[in-house]
Amino acid sequence: MSDATERTSTGTPRRIEVRVHPGASRARLEWDGAVAQVWVTAPAAEGAANRAVVAAVADWLGVAPSRVVILRGTGGRTKLLEVFP
Numbered sequence: 001m002s003d004a005t006e007r008t009s010t011g012t013p014r015r016i017e018v019r020v021h022p023g024a025s026r027a028r029l030e031w032d033g034a035v036a037q038v039w040v041t042a043p044a045a046e047g048a049a050n051r052a053v054v055a056a057v058a059d060w061l062g063v064a065p066s067r068v069v070i071l072r073g074t075g076g077r078t079k080l081l082e083v084f085p
Contacts, residue, residue, distance in 0.1 A: 011085050015071070018057065018079045022049035029060050036060075050074055057081060 017035045024039035031037075040052035050070060058065040061083055073079035 013082050013084045016057065016081045016083060018053060018073075018081055020044075020049060020053050020077045020079060022052075022077075027052070027056060029056055044077075047074075050079075053079065054081075057083065 019035055019037050021037065021039040022042060022044035024041055026039070027041050028039045029036060036057065038053050038056050040049050040056060042048040042052035054068045054070065055065050058068045061068075063083060063085065067084045069082045069084075071080045071082050
């Protein structure tokens with residue numbers, strides 16, 4: 001299991017760097033060990049892509065979307081997310 005998907009019993013939040021590809025023809029997520037590449041069908045307008053990324057990462061890690069927070073990069077394609085167990 002990779003460092004990003006590893007869950008701890010201590011409740012330590014994980015930080016994940018994400019590269020977003022908005023407006024994709026289909027949604028998918030790939031992890032290369034350092035950065036999660038996230039393709040979302042939502043456009044990069046009015047926060048739609050950000051909401052889709054949060055939902056995709058939450059689903060991937062098996063947590064509620066409310067447990068995923070964008071720390072940096074809300075207006076760009078590269079984001080830093082914090083995931084709370």
